[in-house]
Amino acid sequence: MSSYAAAYLDDGRSICWFRNGVDEFFYMLFTEDDWIEIHGRDALTFMPGDVPIEDAQVVGFQVSARVLRDRLDLVGVSLAVVAAQLQRLVESEAEILEGLRDMFSDSDDFTEYEREIEYLRQITWDSWLTQLRLGIVRGDSVDRFGRRESLGTASHLMAVWEDFDPRYPLRAVLETLPDDALITLDLADLIEGGWLEPSIDPQTVGRRVALDSSEGLLPPVVLAEGRFDIEVLNAALRLRRPHLMKFIRFPDFSHKNEGGASALRQTLRAFVAAGIPNRVVALFDNDAAARDVLRSVDEDSLPSNIRVTCLPDLDTATNYPTIGPHGQQPMDINGLASSIELFLGTDALTVNESLVPVQWTGYVRSLGAYQGELLDKGSVQRKFRQKVTVATKDPHSMATQDWSALDLLLDHLLDLIAQTLTPPSDSGSE
Incomplete structure (x- = not known):
């Protein structure tokens, strides 16, 4: 309970x-x-x-x-730090809503997205704090308990801090209150x-x-682009590395419907701003969309306990069936269209005796490359869940299943996590 x-x-x-x-x-x-x-x-x-x-x-x-x-x-959670973070969160939220607005331009939610985007684009720290102070004085709810409140109410303003370090919204509220x-x-x-x-x-x-974090004893955290990614990683660790289940965490922060590389970048920035002491690995897809987003991530400026990586290249992805304007042809989709589904095994990827193809979608102008997506993710995901159910009931069945790609991925992540504990070499020593 x-x-x-x-x-x-x-x-x-x-x-x-x-x-x-x-x-x-x-x-x-x-x-x-x-x-x-x-x-x-x-x-x-x-x-x-x-x-x-x-x-x-x-x-x-x-x-x-x-x-x-x-x-x-x-x-370290000063007013200046909170103000700067608030501005970043507001801008990120506006970008997410713009993406949703464009995706659902024909839906009833379009006008609502437009109103909220316009509202967010006008917010500054001073205006946000002023509205929060007015809302608290007039008796607005502060914590929204999952409800969607009207624009400008205290709980609506505070919703921008959802899933963020709770000290930050506390510091903001304190600024609206008298000393006593x-x-x-x-x-x-x-x-x-x-x-x-x-x-x-x-x-x-x-x-x-603080002591645990300095000794690397806090459990490492792996962040991923979506809820299904986390489901896959948890299942793979439980079935393929059960002795590590209590030593690594794959938290699901996808409480909203949006996902993908941009949402993961937002979570990563939140972790950096919050000073999370755990070792953290942000796992992006190995596709054009992720590569485009990662251009705005300065890895050299990240804290030493935080690493960024993409899904590793797969041999099966070097000659994978794709569908484009010129019909179906095999291509190397590493770096262009490799998502977590490509790691579920050829047994999950095979439907009607053929690999489910990747379909080329939008053109990423900044990279000069097309973004691709598995044509029928739903079928592949269902087959993987069935595969996990079988393996859970009878672990010996994994000998006849294809777990090679997920084994590769786990090794990739574990190696990267281990590197965060390795002190940098002294360039002046022999």
Whole structure:
């Protein structure tokens, strides 16, 4: 059963919430001296309306806005940093919506996309903060709980920080509050659910996280372009490298419908801005769209714990059937049309005794190359899921299945992750 924690304003409006734990970097903003326990009528402010007064309790931390602002500034989440990141997120969101608008120009959502794009293009940090302050004063919800709110409301403005380091939106909200306003982090549900030990000092947690990251003990994270990519990577690791299941993470951040190289670049930038201490590998497709997006990623400026890579070249992709203006002909699609589906094995790629072909689609002018896409991804994905089901029930069946391409991909990722722990060689030594 899930348990939740939430950070609240004085009047009980939540700023953010956490499920089955609290983000460590958020948690370490508090100290043992901030611990509070509130029971009865005073706790009802932070409770749902149907909680009996005798059951109402808040257990956690309570700190003034001024104190939290100072602490956030000290750990690098300053107002200037938040302002710069907000502008990047707004611009990225506008680009994503423009792509969706162009894709669904004939749908009922077209006008809505147009309105929101125009709204986002006019936003500056100062105007965003002013609107947020007005929204908080008039009593708007701050955390949207998955609802889609009207343009300009506080929860709509805060939605730009979705899936981002929660310290950043907290710092933004704090800028709208008086110094003596209180922020309450209620942990009662997490403690009752056994997810959190109240006797542990948050600073101890913070020091442990920092120590683990410096020793490379935090689990490495692999980011990918889409939800199916993550599904494939998790299945491959579970079936082909089960002894590593607890040592690597393939998180799914694709809560929205958009995906692809641009969305992955946005996630990568968010990780960089947030200072994520884990070793991180961003895995892009090996196609023209990804190559085009990667031209805007300066790999030399990335932190040493973050690497960018593409799906490795495949032998089967060097002479793969394609369909274009001149009919069907085999081509080398490495770097042009190689997606995760090409790694699912020839048994998954074969339909009616033939490999599912790649169809050439748009022309990427900046690269002077066409982008290609597997013609029937749905059939290939279904065959792979069936293959995984069989292998899960009977691991010995993998001996008759084709896992060679996914083995290659796992080796590629594991090698790259290992390199992030290897200190650079001293060019002056023998």
